[in-house]
Amino acid sequence: MHEMSVAQNIIDIVSQHLPEENSHSVQSVAIKIGKMAGIVPDSLEFGFQVLAAETPGMEKAVLQMEFTSLVIHCGQCKKDFEIDDPFFICPECTNANVKILSGTELQVTEIEIDDSPKENL
Ligand SMILES: [Zn+2]
Incomplete structure (x- = not known):
C-alpha cells in the first residue's frame, strides 16, 4: 500500500521537527x-x-490535507495552465510539448504542537 509508506514518511518528517523533550504532543500536521x-x-x-x-507525541495528531492543482507549461505558446484532468496537451494550441510545473508534490507545510507556536516549514 503506497499510502502507508507516504504516511510513514510524513511521520518521520514530523518527528525530526519535534523538540527534544518528550512532553510535547502534536495537534495537527x-x-x-x-x-x-x-x-x-x-x-x-x-x-x-x-x-x-503508535508514535510517542503524535497520538492525537490530525492530518490536514490540501490539494494543489496540476499546472503545466506549454513549450509552444509558452503559457502556464492549471488543469483538472491529466491530459498533457496544451488547452490553447493542443500541443503535446508540455511540462508539468506542479501537481505531483507531497510536502509537509505545517506542524502544530500543543501550546507552542506553529512551526512553518
Ligand atoms: Zn500551447
Whole structure:
C-alpha cells in the first residue's frame, strides 16, 4: 500500500521537527498534495492515524490535507495552465510539448504542537 509508506514518511518528517523533550504532543500536521501525486486521501488518512497512534507525541495528531492543482507549461505558446484532468496537451494550441510545473508534490507545510507556536516549514 503506497499510502502507508507516504504516511510513514510524513511521520518521520514530523518527528525530526519535534523538540527534544518528550512532553510535547502534536495537534495537527498540514500537508500539500498534488492532484497527480497518486494519493488516495482516505487511505493516507487511515495510514497516518494508524502510525501516529503508535508514535510517542503524535497520538492525537490530525492530518490536514490540501490539494494543489496540476499546472503545466506549454513549450509552444509558452503559457502556464492549471488543469483538472491529466491530459498533457496544451488547452490553447493542443500541443503535446508540455511540462508539468506542479501537481505531483507531497510536502509537509505545517506542524502544530500543543501550546507552542506553529512551526512553518
Ligand atoms: Zn500551447
